[in-house]
Amino acid sequence: DVKVTQSSRYLVKRTGEKVFLECVQDMDHENMFWYRQDPGLGLRLIYFSYDVKMKEKGDIPEGYSVSREKKERFSLILESASTNQTSMYLCASSLGSSSNYGYTFGSGTRLTVV
Amino acid sequence: GQQVMQIPQYQHVQEGEDFTTYCNSSTTLSNIQWYKQRPGGHPVFLIQLVKSGEVKKQKRLTFQFGEAKKNSSLHITATQTTDVGTYFCAGSPTGNQFYFGTGTSLTVIP
Numbered sequence: 001d002v003k004v005t006q007s008s009r010y011l012v013k014r015t016g017e018k019v020f021l022e023c024v025q026d027m028d029h030e031n032m033f034w035y036r037q038d039p040g041l042g043l044r045l046i047y048f049s050y051d052v053k054m055k056e057k058g059d060i061p062e063g064y065s066v067s068r069e070k071k072e073r074f075s076l077i078l079e080s081a082s083t084n085q086t087s088m089y090l091c092a093s094s095l096g097s098s099s100n101y102g103y104t105f106g107s108g109t110r111l112t113v114v
Numbered sequence: 115g116q117q118v119m120q121i122p123q124y125q126h127v128q129e130g131e132d133f134t135t136y137c138n139s140s141t142t143l144s145n146i147q148w149y150k151q152r153p154g155g156h157p158v159f160l161i162q163l164v165k166s167g168e169v170k171k172q173k174r175l176t177f178q179f180g181e182a183k184k185n186s187s188l189h190i191t192a193t194q195t196t197d198v199g200t201y202f203c204a205g206s207p208t209g210n211q212f213y214f215g216t217g218t219s220l221t222v223i224p
Contacts, residue, residue, distance in 0.1 A: 035214075040123070040216065041216060042120075042202065042214045042215055042216035042217050043157070043202065043204075043214040044214075045211070045213075045214075048211065050210075058211075090156060090157070101159065102147050102149070102159030102160075102162060103147075103149075103157070103159060103204075103212070104159070105156040105157050105158070106156065107155075107156050108156050
């Protein structure tokens, strides 16, 4: 089974801290994604990457950056955490376009910024 | 920008009743996917539809893709308590980036 592993299940950070959320997948998927999930808003795409060292902005990239130095790892960075970034963060990976296997999601990181 | 709307937001049903969630896109989609997220869990891929008018079944679940490829539905026959969760559609205009709907949260009352 494809596995997407997120480094932390729960995280509490202070306002202004730099926060790193790590995501690793073990099935050689080209595509990786970062979403945040908030009640009533569904899943909103922050950033995605189709290849190593490649990154594209999603719908809500403000306040975030990403890094993909290796194919299996996709990191989300909150440069200066703010309370409105308190959310559930989901990492996902997929094969190439039009895959019949959809996205495989990690278990999520629930981030609280105080 | 691309929008995928999903209704209803919440649905409570008695066990054994049917359930349907609807997904509508502002633009024509190349393909649409459906996911289920159990309470406290993460979204899990259920199925992908790519053809106009396509209908697929998975046991008690029936998925449809509209003729115009701008809407889709998921129907569950005779719900069970194991069906509890949030169902998301995700549509893509190109087959690459998918836009998720806001989800329908299903509660099944025993």
